[in-house]
Amino acid sequence: MSQNLEQLVVRHTHRLPLPSGPAGQGDVAARQFDAVLMSVGFKLSAELLTRLSGLSAGTVVDTAVRTLRTVREMTGDHVRHNTYFVGFPAGVPDTVDFWMRCVTEALADDTSRESTLAQLSDGVLDLLTLPSYGTYRHTYEEMLAAHDELIAAAGDRMTVLHPGGAPREEITGLYLALAGSGTPLGDDGLRDLETLAGACVDGPQPEAIPVRENRAVVNRARLTAGADLLLDTVTDVLRLACALSGGDVTLREPTRFRTLPRPVRRALLAGLDAVVAAAPAKLADVTAHREAFKRLGERLHPHEFPKWPHAAEVFAVARGEKRARSFDSRVEELLGMHDVTGATELLKSAPGKLFRSLDRLLRTALTQDERDAVVAAAEQAAPMVAGRVVLAVREHLHNRARQTGEQRVFVNRLGRAWVTADERPPVLPPERARLISLLDAETGRRLPSPQRLLVDPDVLDVALPLSGRATASGLGVLPRGSVSPVEGELLRFFVYWKQAGLRTDYDLSALMLDARYRTTAWLSYTALSGYEGEHSGDITEAPDGASEFINLRLGAVRGAYIVPQVHIFAGEGFEEVEESFFGFMLREGEQRGRPFEPRTVRMKSELRGPGRVAVPLAFRRERDGRWTARWLHLYLRGLDTGNRVEGHRVTLSTLLRGIVEREYLTVRHLTGLMAAGGADMTLWDGGAVPDGPVTYIGLERPDGLHPDSRVVTPENLRDLIPV
Template sequence: MRTTIIKRTLRVPTSDGAPGDGAAVARQLDAALLRSGFKASRDLLEHVSGLHDAEEFAGDTVRAVKELIGARGQHNPYFKEFPHNVPDTLAFWWECVRDAVEQGVEPTGNLLDLPGYGRVQHTYEEMLAAHDDLVPSLKDRVTVVRLGGTLEEEVQRLFEELATSPIPLAENDRALLGELAVLAEDVELDVPVRENRAILNAARLVAQRPLQDVDTVTDVLRLAAEASGGDVTLEEPTRFRSFRRPERRALLRALNEVAESKLGDVNQHREAWKRLGERLHPHEYPFERAQDVFAVARKEKVARSFAGQVELAFADGDTDRAARILANAPGLLLRQLDRLLRNGAADLPARVGEAVPQVSSRVLISVLEHLSNRSAPDTARVFATRARRVWIADDDRAPLDPAQVAPIVEVVEDELVRRLPEHSALHVDDEVLDVVVPVSGTEEGFGVLPRGSKLTFEGDVLRFFVHWRQQAKRTDYDLSAVLLNEKFEYQGQVSWTQLKDGGAVHSGDVTDASAGATEFVDVHRLRTNARYVVPQVNIYSGEGFDDVAESMFGFMTRDLDQMGKPFEPSTVRARSSLRGKGKVALPVMFEREGDTWFGTWLHLYLRGSAWGNRVEENRDVVKLIAAAALRRRYFTVTRVRDLFARMGSTVDAPAIRIGLAQDETGAVTTVAELGKLLSD
C-alpha cells in the first residue's frame, strides 16, 4: 500500500521507525531519484536524514517511482544498437533465413520458425555496452516527490479522494477504492458516483454494516456485482456468488425500500436480475417489493421505465410529451437535448433552466462539449464506451441551428458559473490550457491526461515504446505507427514488416515476453515529412491487454546529442497502462509543427481480429479516428478560465491556481481536481 500511495499521489508516507542518522542515505536517495527524472522535496530529505531504517525506506521510494514510469523492467530492444544500424527489413529477413540454414533448420516460410527471429540475441549488459551515457539536458523532466502523512493518514486521505470523486473512476482506481474501503475508516461522505457507492456498500455488506445511499434497484445490482468480484459498471456480465443469509437479507431489504416508481429500471438488466434472484431466494423473505423486482425481470409484472415512456412518445411523434416526461428525469433530459432539438421541441431553454440545478457538473460539461460540435456534420462519428472500446458510423444527423443552441448553452454555462468558488485571483498555467476537463477516469500511469488533451514538448527525436510481460502463454505485441500528411492522407508506416520509413525507425520485432519485452519507434523531427504520427499496439497473438501480467505504452523525447540507452527514465514524458477489451490500442497521436511536437491523448481500443492484427489492416480506420480526434472541440481548461472571467473576483476570497501538479505549498488545483472545483 505504501508503494501504491507513492505511485498514485507522489507523496511518501512517513516512517514510524526508530530515529537515527540517515543523512548519507538521503543524499543517495536524491541522486537515485534524479537519475529517474524525480527530485525529493526538502521535507522528504529531512525525514530520511533522521531515520535509522533510512536505507529500506529510500529503497521503497525509488522502486515506487521507477514502477510509475515503467523503469523497473529491462528494456532490451531486438537490435542492440537501436536506433543505429537497424537493417532494411528484407535484408534482415534473409539474414535470419541464412542463419537458420547454417544451423541446419529447414525454412518453412514462417518467420517465427526461424531461430534468430523474434528472440533477442544479446544480453541486457551487452546492449548497455553498445550505448554511451546520456548527456543531461535542461529539457529533461524533473518531477518532485513530497513527504506525506503517516501511512494510515495517507490511506484515509486517498480513500476519501477516490470515494468523493465527482466523475466515474477508471477500472484501476475502482479496484484501489475497493481495497481502501476495507482498510480505511468508514466515515460519512458525500459520494456522488453510484459505482463508488456500490463499492463502499460491498465492503459494508461483507462486514455486516448498514448499507447507505441505496435509492434505485440498479444500486443494489451494482452492489451485488461488486461483492461477487464482477463489473460494478454492469457493462460486463457478472457471475454472482452465493451470499450468506445476512447478506441476502440486507440486499433484499435494500430492494424493498426502493420506491415503486424505480421498478422500470429492472428492464435494462433483466437477465442479470434473473441470475441474481437465483442466489438471493427472495420468496424466503417477507419483502414484497423486493419480490416485485424479480417478477418484473421474469415478465410476470409490467413496469415501464422513464426511458421506455420517452421512446413511446418519440415513436408517436409527440415531442412535447417526450419533453414533459423527461422533465421528471433532469439528467436524461439533458442527454436527450440533441434529439429534442432535431424534433422541434418547444420551450427547451426554460425546461433546461429548471433541470440544470439538479444535474451533475460532468453531465453539464458533456452537454456543452457535445453542442459545440453539432454545427456541422462530422466526416464520421467516433463512439467510445467507458471501457474505451471504439466504433465508427456515418454521421447522418442534420446539423443543429446555432440560434436554437445558443440560449441553451447560455443556461448551462450560467449554472456552471454559479457553482464556481469565489476567488480573488485566478492563475492558470499555460501547460494546462489545452487539457480536457475530465468527465471520467483515465488510464493508470504517469503524465496521463484525459482523452482529447493536448500537451506540447520539444526534441529532435520522439521515441515511443510498448512493454509487456506475458502471464501464461507466448504473447506477441507489435508496436507500429501510421504516418499521415497535413490532409490526413496515408504517407507510410513503420512496424515489424517495415523497420524504416519516412524518418521513422523500428527497434525490431520481439515475439516472446516470458521475461518481458519492449519495442521502440523513433521519429526524427528533421527527417520525416509526416505531419501526424499515430502509434498503435497490435496484439498479433497470445494474451489480451487485460490478461497479460503487465503492459504499458509510453513516450520520451531527446536531442540528437544526448546519446544514452534506448530507455532513459529521466526523458520519459508519459507512461500509460494498456488495459482494454480490444485487440488494437491507440493510446495517443502526435503532430509535428516546426520545432515542436504536440501530443493528443486518445485512450482508444479497436476490436481488431482474434489473431494476426497488423497496421496494414487498420490504417484506414486509424486515419478516420485521428482526423475526428483533432477536429473535435473539447471542453478544456481554457473554457473554465473563461467561465471564471464571467464570474468576476471577490476581494476577500482566496486565490486559485490551476496546474498539472501540486507545488510546495499544495495550493494548486490539479486537472484531476477540476471536477470538484466545478461541483456545487
C-alpha cells in the same frame, strides 16, 4: 500503513506520507535518497528533504526502498527492457537484408534447413520458423554494455514528490477523494477505491457518493464490515451483487453470480425491500437489467424470506409476472406520438435524462413553441443536473455546429471507437446559442471564486476528465482530447508485455500521415528503418517479458501526424497478459543513453482494454513547426491474429480525423469562466510563486507554494469539475 496503501498515495497524489520513525540525523541518507530518485526522473521537494533529514537514517532508508520501488513501477523501470538489435537505434539493418540474413542462418542450421528450403520452394516464407528471428540473441547486460551513459539535459523529466501528512490522514484523504468523485473512475481507479474502502470502512465517509460504480465498491466494504449499506435504487443492490461476485459493477458485461452466504443474501434482500417499500416506482428500474435480476434471484432465493415481500416484487418484475412500466418507455411513447411538449414535461422529473435528451427533443420539435418549451425546461432543471453532465452537454452542443454529413466519432466506455457520417438534422442556431449561454452560466455559478488563480499555460489545453474512462492509469497520462506540448529532438516509443501462458506477440508500429490524413511512411517489423527513424526489432514471445522501441527524429518526419500503435499479432489480449504498458520518451540529439531511460519518460500508461489494436495517442506538427501530443486512448477491434499497421491505415486515419477535428472542453474553458467571475488569474511563467495562498492549476505542483493553497494537477483534475 501497509506498503500497498502507501504506494497508492504516492501514485495518486505524488505525496509521500511522512513515516512515523524516531528523530535523528537522516540528512545524509535523505540526500542519497534524493540523488537516486533523480536517476529515475523524480526528486524530493525542498520541504520533504528537510523533513526526512530530521528522521533517523534507518527510517529514511526504509522509506527510500519502498518509494523507489513505487516510482520505478510508475515509469516502467521495474522491468528489464532489452532490444533485439543490441545497438539500437544504431546498427538497425535494412529490413530485407535482415530477413535474408535470418534465412542464411536458417539454411546453415541442420535443424531448420529442410523446412526453410521447402518454404522457399513454395514461394512463401514464415519468419517465425527461422531460428534467429524474433528472440533475443544477447543478454540484457550485453545490451547495456553496448550503450554510453545518458548525458543529463535540462529537458529531462523531473517529477517532484511533496510531503504528505500522517499515513492514516493521507489514506483517508485519498479514499474520500475517490469515493466522493463526481466523475466515474477507470477500472484501475475502482480497484484502488476497493482497497481503500476496506481500510477506511470505520473512518470518515464522504458526504455523498454520486457515482453508482463507486457506491457499489464502497458498499462491498461496508457489507463485509457489517456497516449500513448506502442504497437508494434497486440497481444499487444489483451492482453490489456484481461486486461481491467479482463481476462488472458498471453492468456493461454480464456477471456470473456466485453462491452467496445466507447473511449476505439477507442483507441484499433487506436492501431491495427497503428501497421498493420507500418508492414503489423504482421497480421500473428492473426492466433495464431484467436478465441480470433474474439470474440474481436464482442466487438469493427470495421465497425463503417472506418477511421482505417488496424484494420479491423485484424478481416478479424481472420474470415478467408483474408489470412495472419504465420511465424511458413512457418518454418513447410520447415522442412516438410527436408530443415533444409532453415528453419534455415528463423528463423535467428526471433532470439528468432531460439534459441528455436535449438534442433529440430539439431535433424532433416542429414548432417554435415546442423548442421554446424545451429550452425553458432546461433552464428550470439546470440547477439539479450534475456538473459533469452540464459540461458534457455543453461540449456536445458546441460540436453540433458542424455540418450534416461530416464524420461522427463514437467512443464507448471501453475505449472502442468507430466512425459514421453524421446525418442528424441540425440543432437550430438560436436554441443552441441559448443553451450554451445557459450551461456556461450554470457552470460559472458553481465554480469557486478564488481571489488568486495561478495557471500553468501548458494545462490550458488539457481536456476536462468528464469520465475516468476517457483516460488510462499511468504516469503523465491526460484525458482523451487533451493537447500537450512536445519538446525534444528525438521521440522514442516503447511497449512492454509479459505473457501469462500462451505465446504472445505484440508489435509496436508508428504510422506517419500528411495533413490530409494520407499515409506517408511507417515503421514496424516490416519496415525497420527509414528516413524518420528506426525500429528496435521484432520480439515474438515474452515468457520473461519483452520490449520493442521506435526511435523518431522529429525534424526528419515527413508529414503532419505520427500515430503509434500496439498490434496483437498473436496470443493473449491486453487484459489477459500478466503485464503490458506503453509510453514515450523525449531526448535531445546528443544525450545517448540506453534504449530505455526513466529520466526521459514523459508518459507511461497501462494497456488494459478490449480489441486487438491499441492507439494511445497521436502527435501533430503545428503550423509553426512545433509538435504536440493528442491523447486518444482508443482500442480497435482488429483481427484475431495477424494484426499489423498495413491493415489498419485507413481505419486509423479516419478515426484520427474525427477526433482531431472534434473540439473538447478543456481547462481553458473553466479558467475563463473563473476569470469572468472575478478571479484574479495569472499565467505562471515557471518563476517564483506568490507568497500567499493561491489556487494553482498545472501539470506539476511547483515547489514553494503556500501551504494553504489549493492545488489541481492531472492526478486530481476531476476535482475541478463542479458538483
